[in-house]
Amino acid sequence: MLRPRIIPCLLVHDDGLVKTVAFKDPKYVGDPINAVKIFNEKETDELAVFDIDATARGAEPNFKMIANLAVECRMPLCYGGGVKTVEQAKRIVGLGVEKVAISSAAIETPELISAAAQEIGGQSVVVVIDAKKDDRTGEYMAWTRNATRRAGRSVIEVARQAEALGAGEIVVNSIDNDGRMKGYDLTLARAVREAVRLPITVLGGAGSLADLGKLIATCGVVGAAAGSLFVFKGVYRAVLINYPAPSQKEDLFSAALG
Amino acid sequence: MITIVDYGLGNIAAFANVYNRANINISIAKTAGDLNGASKLILPGVGHFDHAMELLQQSGMRDTLDDLVLKEKVPVIGICVGMQMLARSSEEGKLPGLGWLDADVKAFKSQAATRDMALPHMGWNDVRPVSPNKLFEELETDARFYFLHSYYFDCDRQQDVLAICNYGADFGCAVHSANIYGVQFHPEKSHRFGTRLLKNFAEL
Numbered sequence: 001m002l003r004p005r006i007i008p009c010l011l012v013h014d015d016g017l018v019k020t021v022a023f024k025d026p027k028y029v030g031d032p033i034n035a036v037k038i039f040n041e042k043e044t045d046e047l048a049v050f051d052i053d054a055t056a057r058g059a060e061p062n063f064k065m066i067a068n069l070a071v072e073c074r075m076p077l078c079y080g081g082g083v084k085t086v087e088q089a090k091r092i093v094g095l096g097v098e099k100v101a102i103s104s105a106a107i108e109t110p111e112l113i114s115a116a117a118q119e120i121g122g123q124s125v126v127v128v129i130d131a132k133k134d135d136r137t138g139e140y141m142a143w144t145r146n147a148t149r150r151a152g153r154s155v156i157e158v159a160r161q162a163e164a165l166g167a168g169e170i171v172v173n174s175i176d177n178d179g180r181m182k183g184y185d186l187t188l189a190r191a192v193r194e195a196v197r198l199p200i201t202v203l204g205g206a207g208s209l210a211d212l213g214k215l216i217a218t219c220g221v222v223g224a225a226a227g228s229l230f231v232f233k234g235v236y237r238a239v240l241i242n243y244p245a246p247s248q249k250e251d252l253f254s255a256a257l258g
Numbered sequence: 259m260i261t262i263v264d265y266g267l268g269n270i271a272a273f274a275n276v277y278n279r280a281n282i283n284i285s286i287a288k289t290a291g292d293l294n295g296a297s298k299l300i301l302p303g304v305g306h307f308d309h310a311m312e313l314l315q316q317s318g319m320r321d322t323l324d325d326l327v328l329k330e331k332v333p334v335i336g337i338c339v340g341m342q343m344l345a346r347s348s349e350e351g352k353l354p355g356l357g358w359l360d361a362d363v364k365a366f367k368s369q370a371a372t373r374d375m376a377l378p379h380m381g382w383n384d385v386r387p388v389s390p391n392k393l394f395e396e397l398e399t400d401a402r403f404y405f406l407h408s409y410y411f412d413c414d415r416q417q418d419v420l421a422i423c424n425y426g427a428d429f430g431c432a433v434h435s436a437n438i439y440g441v442q443f444h445p446e447k448s449h450r451f452g453t454r455l456l457k458n459f460a461e462l
Contacts, residue, residue, distance in 0.1 A: 002383045002425055003402075043449045045382060046404075071271045076404050076447045093304060096269040098406060098447065121305035121339075123378040123406050168378050168408075199376040221381070 004216045004253055005045040007225040008243065009203055010035055012051045012065070012081070019227050021179030023130075023147040026052070029231045029239045032065070033072055040074045042243040047077050048101070048171075048201075048225060050128075054082025055104050056146055061088055063095065070096035078126055084109070089116045093124060101171065103128040104144040107151045110161055117166035127162035128171040131155045131188055131204075140188050147175045155188070156195045163196045170196055171225065174204030181207025181228050184215045193219040201225050209244055209252055216256035260284045260460055261296035265317035267310050268302025268340060272446035276453055282460050290322040298460065299323070299332055302446075303339030307363065307409070308351030310339045327358060331437045334358075335393075335459050341411060341433070341440030350409050358438050360414040366426070378408040379425045385443065385451075387421045391434060393458050394421060401451050403443035405431070411442060 010032060011018050017035055018026035032049065039047055049069055054061055061082045070077055079092055080101025089100045100120065105112050106127045116125045130143045142151035142158045151158065159170050172192045174185045182205055189202045201223025202215055212224040233240035244252065260277065264270045264286050277284045287293045301323075303310045314320055326332040336344045345355045348363035355363070366377055385401045387394040394401070410429040413419055421432035423442070431442040439459070445452030 002379065002381050002405075005381045040449075067271075070269070071275060074272075074275070074447065074449060076406065076444065094266070096271045098269070098304070098444070118306065119309065121309075123380070123408060124304060168406075169380065197376055199378065199380040221376070223381075 002221055003045075004221050004256075005201070005223040006212060006244065006249060007046045007048055007201060007223050008039055008044060008230040009048040009050065009225045009227045011227060012049060013053055015065070017231070018052075019179060019231055020052075023175055023178055030241070033068060035231075035241055036069055036072045038241045039243060040072070043246060044075050044243050046223070047073060047075055049077065049079055050101065051079075051081025052146055061092065063091060066092055066097060067095045080126070080128055084112070086112070086115045086119050089120055089125070093120045099124050099126045099169070101126040101128045103130065106162060106167075107142060107144050107153070107158060110165055113162055113165035113167050117168070121168075122166040123168040125167045126169045126171055127159075127167045128173060129155050129158050130173045130175050132175040133185075133188075140191065143175060156191060159192055159196050163198050167198065169199045169201060169223075171201045171203055171223070177205030179228050180205055181232075183207065183211045186214065186218045189215055189219050189222075193222065199223065203227075209248065213252050213256045216253065220257070259295055260298040260300065261287050261293060262300045262302065263319060263323065264288050265314045265319060267313055268304050268337065269446055270302065273300055273302065273456070276446055276456050277460070280453065280457055280460075282457070287319065288317070290319050293319060293322045293326060296326060296332060298462070299326065299334040300459075301334060301336040301340035301343065303337065303341075303343060305339060306350060307339060307342055307348040307355075308353045310343055311351070311353040311355065314343065324356075327438065333437045333459070333462055334439065336440040337446070338407060338442060338444055341442055342409060344433075344438060344440050345411060348409060359418065359433060359435055359440070361418070361433070362412050363409045364412050365409055375426045379405050381405065383423050383425065383443075385421050385423055385431055387432070389417070389420060391420050392462055393432070393434070393439060393455060395458050396454055397451060397458075403441075403445065403448040403451055405443045407442055411440065
């Protein structure tokens with residue numbers, strides 16, 4: 001049976017790992033390589049690392065850091081941050097990264113999706129959509145550049161376009177729920193699950209294993225990604241890298257999938 | 259010496275790391291000359307089938323690999339797209355494959371078009387060995403591996419199938435004929451299960 005994927009999502013800022021709330025106030029939580037080593041030991045399903053400086057500064061991806069992460073990582077790795085060209089995507093895959101995430105560029109220059117899929121294979125092209133609910137219309141809209149710019153298009157529209165252009169996975173990231181640890185936006189998750197046939201991963205808001213279970217019960221076999229949940233412990237948000245044990249995961253999946 | 263064929267695709271460093279941790283010596287071949295002394299070969303691969311075949315052709319290693327595998331019977335394992343390259347053809351591309359195994363690579367949709375299953379097949383899935391082989395020693399029960407693919411390997415002969423995975427329908431996710439092996443999943447990214455399989459290959 002294909003299992004849901006439980007995916008820690010690590011944010012890199014100034015060479016360190018951070019965690020944000022609503023995409024703001026990055027709090028330092030540790031060293032990226034050290035975190036990868038811990039997630040290796042915990043037999044983590046998959047890891048996502050997003051460099052939140054690269055696009056904001058208009059910089060190239062930090063290839064040296066990516067190479068170091070890829071060498072250390074014994075689970076599949078998805079890298080995102082500052083990827084704007086096919087050459088960058090190729091180079092990242094060449095460093096040993098399974099998946100390359102594109103976000104702002106996927107919205108600003110969607111042809112990058114198909115060009116990258118041609119070169120590195122669609123299965124390795126991940127489109128990340130940062131989503132925010134429009135207060136007036138209630139519609140989920142896409143935002144870019146670390147949630148500072150409106151894309152002017154709905155999340156569903158962007159997801160369907162990404163699928164049509166040959167992407168291999170959609171990651172939908174709730175800006176409103178980021179770092180709140182109060183659960184996923186299940187309405188958003190369900191809408192994206194129903195809109196595309198690609199694998200999807202949902203990010204933003206998970207605060208407990210029960211939240212992952214609710215997502216899987218709602219959407220089936222999807223990726224359940226989280227930042228805060230896997231780097232903080234307790235109400236005071238003490239930094240502690242953690243991940244469910246294999247038996248906890250099996251229990252969670254069988255309860256959620258019935 | 260286990261030699262990893264580096265024609266520009268696939269996670270060479272990940273394989274090297276697994277073997278380094280297991281204290282097994284490896285070498286990496288980028289040219290035909292580097293293939294000298296190879297007693298086992300690993301053919302990795304990710305991405306598009308034609309792109310992989312083109313790069314292998316351009317690497318200048320193709321003829322030497324044909325000799326090593328077909329004449330000298332050096333054991334070889336293809337991984338993911340590296341496995342698919344062992345076939346005669348792929349529905350993903352137009353170029354012929356290596357043709358080392360009697361098989362063709364097919365798109366998942368032709369197999370299970372009506373099923374509600376996301377494609378690509380992405381994530382951890384159970385792998386069930388169907389015939390005894392050293393490659394799956396200690397992986398006979400409870401083995402799971404990471405998959406990331408939209409095409410599957412379809413053997414002419416059922417006896418070439420070493421292990422089965424189910425996604426919409428059963429498909430052969432590990433194959434074997436004489437000295438030639440292939441696995442569709444990523445052992446280099448499959449924690450202890452993958453490490454075991456790669457060690458088993460080294461000990462064949």
